[in-house]
Amino acid sequence: MKKTKQLFASATLVTLGLQSAHADYALNLMQGVTKVSNDIYDLHMLILWVCVFIGIAVFGTMFYSMYHHRKSRGHQAANFHENTTVEIIWTIIPTIILVAMAIPATKTMIELDNVQNSDMSIKVTGKQWYWDYEYLGTGVHFESHLDAASEKAHRDGSDPHGVPHYLLNVDRPLVVPVGKKIRFVFTSADVIHSWWVPDLGWKKDANPGFINEAWTSVDKPGTYRGQCTELCGRDHGFMPIVVIAMEQNDYDNWVKTTLAKQEEKPDLSDLSREQLMANGAAVYLKNCVSCHQIDGAGAPGDYPALRGSAKVNAGVDPLIGFLQAGTSKMPSFAKLKDNELAAVITYIRNAPELGNKVGDEIQPKAITPVYDDDDK
Numbered sequence: 001m002k003k004t005k006q007l008f009a010s011a012t013l014v015t016l017g018l019q020s021a022h023a024d025y026a027l028n029l030m031q032g033v034t035k036v037s038n039d040i041y042d043l044h045m046l047i048l049w050v051c052v053f054i055g056i057a058v059f060g061t062m063f064y065s066m067y068h069h070r071k072s073r074g075h076q077a078a079n080f081h082e083n084t085t086v087e088i089i090w091t092i093i094p095t096i097i098l099v100a101m102a103i104p105a106t107k108t109m110i111e112l113d114n115v116q117n118s119d120m121s122i123k124v125t126g127k128q129w130y131w132d133y134e135y136l137g138t139g140v141h142f143e144s145h146l147d148a149a150s151e152k153a154h155r156d157g158s159d160p161h162g163v164p165h166y167l168l169n170v171d172r173p174l175v176v177p178v179g180k181k182i183r184f185v186f187t188s189a190d191v192i193h194s195w196w197v198p199d200l201g202w203k204k205d206a207n208p209g210f211i212n213e214a215w216t217s218v219d220k221p222g223t224y225r226g227q228c229t230e231l232c233g234r235d236h237g238f239m240p241i242v243v244i245a246m247e248q249n250d251y252d253n254w255v256k257t258t259l260a261k262q263e264e265k266p267d268l269s270d271l272s273r274e275q276l277m278a279n280g281a282a283v284y285l286k287n288c289v290s291c292h293q294i295d296g297a298g299a300p301g302d303y304p305a306l307r308g309s310a311k312v313n314a315g316v317d318p319l320i321g322f323l324q325a326g327t328s329k330m331p332s333f334a335k336l337k338d339n340e341l342a343a344v345i346t347y348i349r350n351a352p353e354l355g356n357k358v359g360d361e362i363q364p365k366a367i368t369p370v371y372d373d374d375d376k
């Protein structure tokens with residue numbers, strides 16, 4: 001008994017301590033920032049209280065009966081085996097309770113699935129290991145990768161405590177207007193991913209060759225974070241989601257500047273060696289590091305090493321062609337702009353951290369298209 005008391009006291013202290021240290025880590029389901037997420041929360045609370053009531057009623061009756069009608073008081077066990085009335089009662093009451101709970105649950109599920117009359121649609125494609133967002137009918141289309149600070153800290157083993165929103169930050173967040181019904185269509189380019197932002201109240205699988213739908217309407221401007229929640233390979237933990245909800249005016253401006261930036265022609269003028277190497281390191285960190293690793297060692301058996309690789313260190317033209325075309329194992333990097341491709345090729349051929357030292361510089365003008373990407 002004493003031990004149980006001590007255990008209970010320490011568990012209470014730990015819980016209190018955790019709650020004061022991390023006020024955000026409450027025990028209950030979060031309410032979120034949309035009507036649907038609040039409806040889900042209300043449904044959860046309703047069902048919880050129904051369960052609490054049933055639990056107290058059933059266990060209360062049991063404990064009362066066991067204590068007050070115990071054998072030592074001389075009670076005899078009643079015999080109501082095959083009592084039709086009792087059997088009807090204990091079938092009908094739970095049925096009524098289940099049907100009563102199913103009504104609000106079904107209402108919420110129908111609401112969750114109703115993507116009709118949406119104001120805009122965003123196609124979300126899960127890829128190993130980042131998200132691709134396409135605002136249908138607007139021309140806005142971009143990739144959202146883990147932010148460079150998180151990527152670097154987790155790759156080179158430096159202290160992540162100084163990195164704001166470590167592993168929960170991206171280079172380009174999904175921006176949406178508040179108060180608008182936004183329909184999402186989900187698919188995947190490779191394996192099953194799952195798009196989950198807890199504040200929106202749901203998660204949805206992104207399956208290859210299949211379209212799933214969901215919708216949201218965010219009430220409050222703000223930044224909402226989430227993660228891929230389907231085990232999708234070695235970097236599953238490194239493809240977070242950031243949603244920024246803003247007022248309609250700000251959103252319209254964001255669309256305008258995003259489109260203008262998308263249409264900007266890349267600057268293809270010659271760069272210094274330092275610039276090429278610095279730009280190349282950034283492109284490498286975003287696009288190559290998850291397979292070929294921060295030191296270029298790759299993953300034996302799965303991803304070839306760049307360190308000392310014949311393909312990397314030999315002629316430039318075959319390497320350019322190889323990167324643009326891709327293979328069955330490596331995606332095409334024709335999506336990179338010529339200045340990015342030139343920088344990353346300079347970097348992989350010359351970075352001391354990758355162990356290569358060809359001693360050349362590849363300028364953007366040296367990139368010749370061998371593969372046409374439909375998206376450009």
Ligand SMILES: [Cu+2]
Binds near residue numbers: 229230231239
């Ligand atoms: Cu994933």
